[in-house]
Amino acid sequence: MRKTLLLALTFLALFSCTKEEPTGQTPLTAVLKSDINANHSTFQYFSFVTGDTIPTADSSTTNWDIAFKGTTVILNSGISGTGNAGVVILDAIFSEVTEAPTTGYAQDSNSSLAIPAGSNNGWYNYAGPPNHTITPLAGKVFVIKTALGNYAKLEFISYYKGAPAEPNGLTDESRYFTIRYVYQPDGTTNLE
Amino acid sequence: MNRLITHFFFILVFGAVTTCLSAQAQDSTNSNKIETDYNLIEQIVVTATKTETKIENSTVPISVIARKYIDASGSVKLSDILQEHTGLQLSNFLGTGVQLQGMSAEYTLILINGEPVIGKNAGVVDLSRIIVSNIKKVEIIKGPVSCLYGSDAIGGVINIITEDAFNVKDAVQLSLQYKSPTNLTTSLFTAFTRKKVSFENNVVHNFSNGYHTIKETVHKEGTPYNDFTINNKLTVKANNNIQAGIGFKYYFSKLHNYDYYLNDVEENIIAKQEDRINEFNISPFFKYSQKNIVLNIRNYNSFYKSETGIYGENINTDLYLDNFKQLLNKVEVQLDYTKKNHLLTVGTGGFYNLVKSNRNDDKITQHQEYLFAQYQYEWKSKIFFNVGNRIDFPSDFKIQWLSPKASIRFNVNKYFAIKLSGGRGFKAPDIRQQYLNFTNILVGYSVYGSNIAVEKLDELEALGQIQTYSVPKENIKDLLAEKSWNGNATFEIKPIPDKLKIEVNYFRNQLTDMIEAVPTATKTNGALIYTYYNLNKVYTQGVEANINYQIINGLQLEIGYNFLDAKDVSVLNEIKEGKIFKRDPITLETSRVTKKEYGGLFDRSKQSFNIKIYYNNTKYDFNTYLRVIYRGKYGWSDVNGNQILDTKEEYARGYTLLNFSFTKTFKDKYNLKFGIDNMLNTKRPKYIPSMNGITAIVGLTINFLNNHQ
Numbered sequence: 001m002r003k004t005l006l007l008a009l010t011f012l013a014l015f016s017c018t019k020e021e022p023t024g025q026t027p028l029t030a031v032l033k034s035d036i037n038a039n040h041s042t043f044q045y046f047s048f049v050t051g052d053t054i055p056t057a058d059s060s061t062t063n064w065d066i067a068f069k070g071t072t073v074i075l076n077s078g079i080s081g082t083g084n085a086g087v088v089i090l091d092a093i094f095s096e097v098t099e100a101p102t103t104g105y106a107q108d109s110n111s112s113l114a115i116p117a118g119s120n121n122g123w124y125n126y127a128g129p130p131n132h133t134i135t136p137l138a139g140k141v142f143v144i145k146t147a148l149g150n151y152a153k154l155e156f157i158s159y160y161k162g163a164p165a166e167p168n169g170l171t172d173e174s175r176y177f178t179i180r181y182v183y184q185p186d187g188t189t190n191l192e
Numbered sequence: 193m194n195r196l197i198t199h200f201f202f203i204l205v206f207g208a209v210t211t212c213l214s215a216q217a218q219d220s221t222n223s224n225k226i227e228t229d230y231n232l233i234e235q236i237v238v239t240a241t242k243t244e245t246k247i248e249n250s251t252v253p254i255s256v257i258a259r260k261y262i263d264a265s266g267s268v269k270l271s272d273i274l275q276e277h278t279g280l281q282l283s284n285f286l287g288t289g290v291q292l293q294g295m296s297a298e299y300t301l302i303l304i305n306g307e308p309v310i311g312k313n314a315g316v317v318d319l320s321r322i323i324v325s326n327i328k329k330v331e332i333i334k335g336p337v338s339c340l341y342g343s344d345a346i347g348g349v350i351n352i353i354t355e356d357a358f359n360v361k362d363a364v365q366l367s368l369q370y371k372s373p374t375n376l377t378t379s380l381f382t383a384f385t386r387k388k389v390s391f392e393n394n395v396v397h398n399f400s401n402g403y404h405t406i407k408e409t410v411h412k413e414g415t416p417y418n419d420f421t422i423n424n425k426l427t428v429k430a431n432n433n434i435q436a437g438i439g440f441k442y443y444f445s446k447l448h449n450y451d452y453y454l455n456d457v458e459e460n461i462i463a464k465q466e467d468r469i470n471e472f473n474i475s476p477f478f479k480y481s482q483k484n485i486v487l488n489i490r491n492y493n494s495f496y497k498s499e500t501g502i503y504g505e506n507i508n509t510d511l512y513l514d515n516f517k518q519l520l521n522k523v524e525v526q527l528d529y530t531k532k533n534h535l536l537t538v539g540t541g542g543f544y545n546l547v548k549s550n551r552n553d554d555k556i557t558q559h560q561e562y563l564f565a566q567y568q569y570e571w572k573s574k575i576f577f578n579v580g581n582r583i584d585f586p587s588d589f590k591i592q593w594l595s596p597k598a599s600i601r602f603n604v605n606k607y608f609a610i611k612l613s614g615g616r617g618f619k620a621p622d623i624r625q626q627y628l629n630f631t632n633i634l635v636g637y638s639v640y641g642s643n644i645a646v647e648k649l650d651e652l653e654a655l656g657q658i659q660t661y662s663v664p665k666e667n668i669k670d671l672l673a674e675k676s677w678n679g680n681a682t683f684e685i686k687p688i689p690d691k692l693k694i695e696v697n698y699f700r701n702q703l704t705d706m707i708e709a710v711p712t713a714t715k716t717n718g719a720l721i722y723t724y725y726n727l728n729k730v731y732t733q734g735v736e737a738n739i740n741y742q743i744i745n746g747l748q749l750e751i752g753y754n755f756l757d758a759k760d761v762s763v764l765n766e767i768k769e770g771k772i773f774k775r776d777p778i779t780l781e782t783s784r785v786t787k788k789e790y791g792g793l794f795d796r797s798k799q800s801f802n803i804k805i806y807y808n809n810t811k812y813d814f815n816t817y818l819r820v821i822y823r824g825k826y827g828w829s830d831v832n833g834n835q836i837l838d839t840k841e842e843y844a845r846g847y848t849l850l851n852f853s854f855t856k857t858f859k860d861k862y863n864l865k866f867g868i869d870n871m872l873n874t875k876r877p878k879y880i881p882s883m884n885g886i887t888a889i890v891g892l893t894i895n896f897l898n899n900h901q
Contacts, residue, residue, distance in 0.1 A: 093782050094782055111660065112659075116660060117660070118662055118711060120662075121662050125830075125833045126720070127829070136775070136833060137833055155782065157780050163780070165777035178780075180780070
């Protein structure tokens with residue numbers, strides 16, 4: 001039962017991915033992007049503008065906003081890229097965040113990444129033995145300033161392929177990001 | 193097969209040795225069968241006050257598991273006996289521990305004949321180490337008794353009291369028991385008493401070839417083990433005033449198992465795990481009693497050694513090695529002074545503790561001295577009052593703890609009594625929390641004890657290996673003891689005195705400064721570094737009810753029920769502030785956790801009960817013992833990443849066990865036992881993999897000396 005539901009959801013998500021980008025005034029839609037494969041030796045780059053992954057060759061351009069490798073998440077900013085991206089991490093519910101803050105955006109630096117590594121520190125919890133499962137922290141909303149200075153909000157949904165309802169760090173295929181985001185292409189802070 | 197040969201070899205050798213020992217005893221005239229009915233003796237309890245007290249006069253919640261029930265149940269391990277008792281909940285993390293009043297197993301103090309059992313794993317004494325053969329009774333005190341015993345006695349105290357040869361007189365008893373699928377226990381108990389001297393010897397061999405509950409795996413859920421225990425006690429009653437003696441115990445255990453293991457090149461290989469435990473105790477004691485003075489001097493020396501290894505089968509490499517040695521020397525002097533209905537107890541003692549392990553850098557030594565005092569007062573068998581306190585002077589802390597406790601009992605009339613008690617308990621930070629130096633290379637994390645954490649972090653920082661700190665280094669401080677407040681209110685109703693007793697107890701425990709490991713820094717390779725802090729605050733409260741009804745002579749009915757509410761106070765506060773979220777695994781929507789959704793601490797059942805029916809027929813010399821044990825659903829582990837228990841996927845299913853046994857005695861000499869444990873064939877492979885289905889028990893006990901009567 002649960003699996004069918006999940007499957008249905010995945011289809012829904014795929015469907016919404018293929019929808020054309022919202023234009024201007026119409027309310028923004030949340031996009032569920034499933035299974036971004038971060039199981040490489042290099043980062044997997046991603047753009048909110050195209051809603052899709054970006055080839056490694058473009059890593060020194062502003063074509064990408066965020067990138068994933070294992071549990072490490074970087075932004076196109078500071079030490080990680082040529083863009084001017086940044087993040088404000090809020091303790092909130094995704095739908096409640098309707099307005100991006102205007103200040104306080106952290107960038108990747110030598111001392112710390114904007115989305116810090118470590119359990120309960122950035123975006124995930126590491127359960128440790130026996131199953132070593134990585135679970136995205138619920139109630140963490142990442143308001144992102146993109147490489148080109150637009151705003152988006154993002155939450156992490158799963159670290160495992162197919163976003164299983166009861167992930168197991170030992171048996172499920174890991175390093176597959178499922179994220180939900182809302183991108184505001186018009187340059188305003190409105191995220192509704 | 194090899195083990196079977198060893199087993200019978202053991203029986204032969206020790207059979208011979210002990211028969212020689214008891215040869216002298218055989219000509220003794222007062223040979224007696226081992227008493228099975230301790231109705232008279234069990235009325236006297238010692239654990240709650242360190243003095244002999246009648247259980248009917250006790251001022252605190254206390255219960256006693258008498259030998260007749262232990263014998264009748266056919267249980268081999270102490271943990272099996274305890275799980276059938278109201279308000280006791282087994283927990284199975286790194287060994288079997290027991291929760292009292294909802295407090296975690298590390299807050300239960302385990303004593304054997306009043307002395308602490310050492311060799312804890314993650315703060316818990318593994319109760320499956322303790323074999324019930326030779327146990328006279330088990331006394332259980334609920335609520336803190338740090339006022340007498342110091343550290344660890346927060347949830348309560350379980351004191352295992354072994355047989356006293358002076359009560360048994362002369363005995364040679366051989367016992368064999370098989371428990372399906374692969375468990376065999378052999379024990380030989382010999383005791384003799386000669387005017388002033390009594391000696392007892394108990395040898396137990398218990399082994400299991402292990403068993404599978406889940407097919408298609410190399411791992412045996414029932415771990416194969418081989419346990420060997422010898423207990424000796426020599427007591428001399430010099431005259432009416434002086435009694436002295438010495439106790440001796442040796443325990444050896446070997447466990448092995450296989451499992452899949454990830455080696456350092458991330459290949460899945462089959463590895464063998466082997467654990468060995470050696471334990472050795474010597475405990476001389478001296479007791480002087482006069483009309484109104486009792487002086488007790490006790491010395492206790494315990495040595496414990498454990499070694500664990502995980503070895504790759506094909507490649508001859510050690511994947512993991514762990515060794516742990518502990519030595520404890522303890523001396524205590526206690527003086528009781530009675531005048532009319534006043535009883536004053538003062539005591540002092542000290543212990544020296546040495547630990548050497550590859551979990552720590554150097555050998556660690558600690559010592560601690562303490563003083564305690566207790567005053568008991570009785571007024572016309574109506575009111576009983578007890579107040580006590582203890583001060584501890586530990587070597588590696590500046591703090592001295594006060595652990596007061598007061599309790600009172602009113603016997604309103606012969607039908608009704610009230611008990612009220614309140615007090616403090618504490619648990620000293622253990623060696624692991626202070627000095628652990630552990631790095632798991634496979635998974636990639638390190639844990640440092642708080643006393644060495646700063647030094648370790650400095651070293652790593654100098655090497656440029658620290659990426660970030662999630663907790664500032666200045667926040668790492670010497671740990672304080674965890675402290676609790678407890679209150680108990682018991683109502684005792686006896687609608688039919690001596691036949692029917694209903695006891696209802698309300699309890700509340702509040703524990704502060706709980707020690708917890710928290711990620712403190714991240715290394716440049718992404719590995720986390722944990723250390724310990726005094727952080728959390730939890731409470732446990734609930735109601736325990738027991739009905740004890742002697743329906744007719746020989747037919748005993750016991751019903752117990754426990755309701756428990758155990759929660760983390762800081763979690764409750766965060767829920768109030770709307771800071772805890774959860775994500776629905778199906779809809780993937782995030783919402784705030786409500787107070788109602790919060791299920792409290794993990795591994796706690798809100799409800800549990802047991803029903804026990806014991807029937808003893810003296811005419812045909814048999815007894816039957818039926819037990820129903822129910823444990824309600826309990827928090828298993830976090831699924832949605834918010835660390836707390838809040839959705840139904842995070843609960844483990846509850847279970848019901850139905851155990852039955854039948855014992856028939858022939859000619860006062862042979863005891864034949866048949867039993868079926870877990871008649872309902874309950875299995876919980878996900879939560880309790882070792883839970884075997886229907887289990888058969890067959891046992892034979894022979895009392896050799898009765899022949900000579």
